[in-house]
Amino acid sequence: xxxxxxxxxxxxxxxxxxxxxxxxxxxxxxxxxxxxxxxxxxxxxxxxxxxxxxxxxxxxxxxxxxxxxxxxxxxxxxxxxxxxxxxxxxxxxxxxxxxxxxxxxxxxxxxx
Amino acid sequence: xxxxxxxxxxxxxxxxxxxxxxxxxxxxxxxxxxxxxxxxxxxxxxxxxxxxxxxxxxxxxxxxxxxxxxxxxxxxxxxxxxxxxxxxxxxxxxxxxxxxxxxxxxxxxxxxx
Numbered sequence: 001x002x003x004x005x006x007x008x009x010x011x012x013x014x015x016x017x018x019x020x021x022x023x024x025x026x027x028x029x030x031x032x033x034x035x036x037x038x039x040x041x042x043x044x045x046x047x048x049x050x051x052x053x054x055x056x057x058x059x060x061x062x063x064x065x066x067x068x069x070x071x072x073x074x075x076x077x078x079x080x081x082x083x084x085x086x087x088x089x090x091x092x093x094x095x096x097x098x099x100x101x102x103x104x105x106x107x108x109x110x111x112x
Numbered sequence: 113x114x115x116x117x118x119x120x121x122x123x124x125x126x127x128x129x130x131x132x133x134x135x136x137x138x139x140x141x142x143x144x145x146x147x148x149x150x151x152x153x154x155x156x157x158x159x160x161x162x163x164x165x166x167x168x169x170x171x172x173x174x175x176x177x178x179x180x181x182x183x184x185x186x187x188x189x190x191x192x193x194x195x196x197x198x199x200x201x202x203x204x205x206x207x208x209x210x211x212x213x214x215x216x217x218x219x220x221x222x223x224x225x
Contacts, residue, residue, distance in 0.1 A: 004155070033212070040121070042201055042215035043156070058212065090155055100146060101213060103155030 002026050006091050006104035013081040013111045021076040021107050023091030031094035032074040033058070033101070034066065036087040043090060049074055050097075081111045115139045116204050118216035125223050131189040133219050135202030138183060142204040146213070147176060147187050150199045159200075160187070192223045 007022045025032065033048035035058075045058030049068040063085060065077040074093075078085060088108050092101040116137045125131045135145075143164040148156035162169040162176045162185065169176050175188045189196055202216040 035213075035215075040217050042116070042118075042217045043203075043213070044215070045212055048212055059214075092155075100158040100161060103148075103157070105153070105155045 004091055004093050004102050004104035006089075006107050008107060009105065011107060011109050013078070013109065015081060015083060015111060017081050018077070018079050019081065021078075021089055021091075021109070023074045023076065023104060024072050025074075025091075025093040025102075026072065027093060027095065027102070028071060029093035029095045029102075030071070031097065031101075032068065033092050033094075034064070034074070034076045035090045035092065036060065037090060037106075038087050046076065046089075078109075081109075083111045085109065086111045113138075114217070115142075116202055116214050116216040118200075118202055118219045120219050121217070122220040122222070125192045125221065127194055127223055127225050128191045131187075131192045131196065131221055131223065133187040133189075133200050133202075133221065135185045135187075135216050136183060137185075137204050137214075139204070139206075139214070140183070141206045142214070143207045144205045145176070145178060145185050146203045146205070147174075148201045148203060148215075150201060150218070156201060189221075192221075194223050194225050197221055197223045 004025045034046040035043040037043045047066040049055045091104045094101045146161040147159040150156040178185045199218045203213040
């Protein structure tokens with residue numbers, strides 16, 4: 001059982017570069033979301049999706065784009081990376097609206 | 113303004129004793145609370161949850177208590193084991209909010225043999 005798979009695990013970007021963080025789940029979950037974890041701040045919601053074709057902003061959406069063309073995939077795009085986006089990124093999926101979220105192993109991103 | 117706060121960044125406990133991790137929240141719209149455990153270089157894993165209509169939920173060595181009037185919840189681990197050493201996150205959710213979780217800053221628990 002793969003669960004929630006994130007790629008890559010580590011990435012170093014230069015300021016201004018763009019990249020896509022991949023997230024895939026094989027549990028047929030409706031809900032998917034992206035969080036970032038910064039020291040002392042817990043995890044903060046970036047964007048989320050309640051189903052294919054539907055996305056919305058979370059607490060800290062600026063600088064990030066998402067799309068949800070399939071149930072399985074929910075990529076996170078950084079259009080022009082900034083040092084403030086250095087963080088650990090977690091993707092999560094949830095079967096229904098009132099069940100617990102399952103998290104991927106994270107992507108550690110450094111922007112220099 | 114943090115809506116979910118874990119005021120203790122770290123906690124050290126002797127093996128076999130009780131670990132008590134605390135969490136406070138400010139948003140009265142939260143009606144579901146979860147605890148996640150996180151090991152280094154891994155994603156958070158779900159531990160236990162509680163609905164706002166309850167004041168206690170127990171699962172093996174883990175018990176979560178909710179005091180709605182004080183907007184406070186706590187996680188009790190009895191007995192604590194060295195394998196429990198991890199960062200514990202408290203999270204809260206509004207009704208029908210899917211996976212839109214609001215997290216606390218985390219508490220690092222160290223259980224000493």
